[in-house]
Amino acid sequence: MYEKSYGSESFAQVAASLASIARSFYTRDWAVGTSGNLSAVVDREPLRLAMSASGVDKGALLMHLFLLVDEHARVLSEHDAKPSDESLLHIRIVKERGAGAVLHTHSIWNTLLSDLHATAGGLAIEGYEMLKGLHGVKTHEHREWLPIIENSQDMLGLADNVGDTLSKFPDTHGFLLRRHGLYTWGDDPEEAKRHVEILEFLLEVVGRTLLLQRGNRQGRFDDGFGDDSR
Amino acid sequence: MYEKSYGSESFAQVAASLASIARSFYTRDWAVGTSGNLSAVVDREPLRLAMSASGVDKGALLMHLFLLVDEHARVLSEHDAKPSDESLLHIRIVKERGAGAVLHTHSIWNTLLSDLHATAGGLAIEGYEMLKGLHGVKTHEHREWLPIIENSQDMLGLADNVGDTLSKFPDTHGFLLRRHGLYTWGDDPEEAKRHVEILEFLLEVVGRTLLLQRGNRQGRFDDGFGDDSR
Amino acid sequence: MYEKSYGSESFAQVAASLASIARSFYTRDWAVGTSGNLSAVVDREPLRLAMSASGVDKGALLMHLFLLVDEHARVLSEHDAKPSDESLLHIRIVKERGAGAVLHTHSIWNTLLSDLHATAGGLAIEGYEMLKGLHGVKTHEHREWLPIIENSQDMLGLADNVGDTLSKFPDTHGFLLRRHGLYTWGDDPEEAKRHVEILEFLLEVVGRTLLLQRGNRQGRFDDGFGDDSR
Amino acid sequence: MYEKSYGSESFAQVAASLASIARSFYTRDWAVGTSGNLSAVVDREPLRLAMSASGVDKGALLMHLFLLVDEHARVLSEHDAKPSDESLLHIRIVKERGAGAVLHTHSIWNTLLSDLHATAGGLAIEGYEMLKGLHGVKTHEHREWLPIIENSQDMLGLADNVGDTLSKFPDTHGFLLRRHGLYTWGDDPEEAKRHVEILEFLLEVVGRTLLLQRGNRQGRFDDGFGDDSR
Numbered sequence A, B, C, D: 001m002y003e004k005s006y007g008s009e010s011f012a013q014v015a016a017s018l019a020s021i022a023r024s025f026y027t028r029d030w031a032v033g034t035s036g037n038l039s040a041v042v043d044r045e046p047l048r049l050a051m052s053a054s055g056v057d058k059g060a061l062l063m064h065l066f067l068l069v070d071e072h073a074r075v076l077s078e079h080d081a082k083p084s085d086e087s088l089l090h091i092r093i094v095k096e097r098g099a100g101a102v103l104h105t106h107s108i109w110n111t112l113l114s115d116l117h118a119t120a121g122g123l124a125i126e127g128y129e130m131l132k133g134l135h136g137v138k139t140h141e142h143r144e145w146l147p148i149i150e151n152s153q154d155m156l157g158l159a160d161n162v163g164d165t166l167s168k169f170p171d172t173h174g175f176l177l178r179r180h181g182l183y184t185w186g187d188d189p190e191e192a193k194r195h196v197e198i199l200e201f202l203l204e205v206v207g208r209t210l211l212l213q214r215g216n217r218q219g220r221f222d223d224g225f226g227d228d229s230r
Helices: A011-027 A087-097 A108-116 A129-133 A155-168 A189-214 B011-027 B087-097 B108-116 B129-133 B155-168 B189-214 C011-027 C087-097 C108-116 C129-133 C155-168 C189-214 D011-027 D087-097 D108-116 D129-133 D155-168 D189-214
Strands: A037-043 A048-052 A066-069 A101-105 A122-126 A143-149 A174-177 A181-186 B037-043 B048-052 B066-069 B101-105 B122-126 B143-149 B174-177 B181-186 C037-043 C048-052 C066-069 C101-105 C122-126 C143-149 C174-177 C181-186 D037-043 D048-052 D066-069 D101-105 D122-126 D143-149 D174-177 D181-186
Touching: A011 A037, A011 A048, A011 A066, A011 A101, A011 A189, A037 A087, A048 A087, A087 A101, A087 A155, A087 A181, A101 A189, A108 A174, A108 A181, A108 A189, A108 D189, A122 A174, A122 A189, A129 A189, A143 A155, A155 A174, A181 A189, A189 B108, A189 B189, A189 D189, B011 B037, B011 B048, B011 B066, B011 B101, B011 B189, B037 B087, B048 B087, B087 B101, B087 B155, B087 B181, B101 B189, B108 B174, B108 B181, B108 B189, B122 B189, B129 B189, B143 B155, B155 B174, B181 B189, B189 C108, B189 C189, C011 C037, C011 C048, C011 C066, C011 C101, C011 C189, C037 C087, C048 C087, C087 C101, C087 C155, C087 C181, C101 C189, C108 C174, C108 C181, C108 C189, C122 C174, C122 C189, C129 C189, C143 C155, C155 C174, C181 C189, C189 D108, C189 D189, D011 D037, D011 D048, D011 D066, D011 D101, D011 D189, D037 D087, D048 D087, D087 D101, D087 D155, D087 D181, D101 D189, D108 D174, D108 D181, D108 D189, D122 D189, D129 D189, D143 D155, D155 D174, D181 D189
Parallel strands: A143 A174, B143 B174, C143 C174, D143 D174
Antiparallel strands: A037 A048, A037 A101, A048 A066, A101 A181, A122 A143, A174 A181, B037 B048, B037 B101, B048 B066, B101 B181, B122 B143, B174 B181, C037 C048, C037 C101, C048 C066, C101 C181, C122 C143, C174 C181, D037 D048, D037 D101, D048 D066, D101 D181, D122 D143, D174 D181
């Protein structure tokens, strides 16, 4: 494990934070079957990231399973493992947003919603107090547009799509890859984790709201149930 | 951390209880992404509350992250942190109800139901044995009306709405803020925690009952399924 | 805590088992807000049960919170606490079935199903391999009829209803109290716990099957989806 | 417990892995009420498997509750317990696929889907990134066909059905037994566990997609909600 300190965060510090976050995501079923990946910036000039290794059980992710990579996802630390297949996406997000940490989850609700709203190219979430936990958001009267990008195995092409999407939507706090999952980021691992928790929560609220809405013969969500509501 | 003892509860005692409760709420997904807040009365004359700090991860909430505040939410303890943004709501509830502890959760079901029944201004829950765990309720044949208040970032105005609602509904054990969450209280942290667990349970039962009801073409919940019920 | 040994099980042994079971039920959200109760036979002649105390948080239930009671629910051990309000139901079940342990849970799904099928007086569960875990059941081609009894605060009357129901349905492994919860039992705490887990699982399967069935415009559960099924 | 080493895995090693996996499945509600079973190959010539004992609480499954069995499910280790009733299924899967470990879970969603698609004889899952975690799958543009086999108490007949199904679908990574559960396997316990997590995740996504789809009056999943999507 690479132990030298760089810039404002040491590799060991961020790897430990990310490992702890990964295990908590696994517990919540957001990173099962070795899915999901996590990264954090260790230095900016030149760009160095701590990146989770590929194919690791996130419930057992420990510090030593992080690699130091450069901006081309080349491994700099002495390590047998490969970095996550999606390293180029993390790197692009860091560059576009100046993020300090990038997190990727596969959850039931982010997968369902990424599919449901794919044709619209994204989904809007607004009016929830929970949105205030997103960086820079001060009121529940905020409209968060989460873009949905088509999934692809061509990582270079996908990284370009991610970059274009982030340019086109400079205020978004995350995006969905269709039938794949959620990407979000933050200034540091803690903020990125907070963003994941908020967006996963809101995606489930939005999804379940649709179920309640769709089952209603009149098509409206709020039926003025009053005393009938039991 | 402020350690002096006041009245019937010491600050340290209630802060420890509330911290433990916060962590259990986080585990249940009722306080994710730093949402939720908790308070307990340390003294009544003058009014002193232990209040959770603003923006703290409730899964990592420890005793030292509670502040001592007065009835205007001014911080009395030596502490770098800010008290919860919603401190004025806690204070109003304590004053209106003589509560010993106030708890606020953001859950999937309390968020969904706060939205679904907003037009009606509240929802009724009745007939469930679980209602007997609410303070003063002796039978399942109890009708609990949970008012729904529109959310706002104007804390002074919102505290007044809360106060008015509590005066108008003197028997209610809690209320919902639309697209925000649940507030409930108790004589002490343990009772308030019991109330949260009961109301969160019942809100999920009510919500899922609606799904079963709405999917039914005849619109009735109980269809006399008998042997067809599988 | 009463420590003398009786018959085949000592009080300490069964209280420890039940306390552990209670805490696992609380973790599963089957005994929140102090709901639920547990008992086990300590001696048969005369009848002595270890009974959970009333109003205790099941997540914190320890051995010392069990009382020794007789067949009239009178407390024999030196204990400040009251026995569960539903002690008479436990005693009646022990007498009718010769059970060694009786467990009572309040879960989302047992509450929903107890309401949904109330008019039919019960619900049938058949064809599931999971049924084989019920005492005496050797094949999935078993039809389990779970009676639903109307809830009441009149414990004497309710105990009689429970007794009558158990006489009328000698093969049933459990019953539901409407808008209240599930009662099941076993030869010992371990078997009763296994029964709870199996019935709670099956009630959720039955409930979710209804949702899938009701949402289907043709009213059938299996639509021969084949390749459309995604 | 049988401690001699065979071939590439020692009995103790695989029993420890499987016990840990069983307890994690129990925590996820995939092996409640003593359901589920697990095996791993200890030697191939002659065939020797570590097999979970019958009727054991999977939340308490420890290494010593595994038995060494031969290809006829006869117990070779000195052990009072019986091997799992479904040992012959594990053995057949090992022979047909050359698997190193076989895992069987009973979950809410695998039970629901096994029933829903029974008439079609199976269900297809395609287009999800999560499929890439299955052995040999390199892209999300993979179509996984999960056969559904009718359940039976005739283990010999059922083992033959399993064998025939595996021959007929040489690429499948698992199969469902109707109203019973999921069987999957891998080169070792870790891979089999990864397969369970992936398939259980995808079965829930498929099931919940159906609910969202069925509730939609137009019958389409993606309605181009755009800004209406809340």
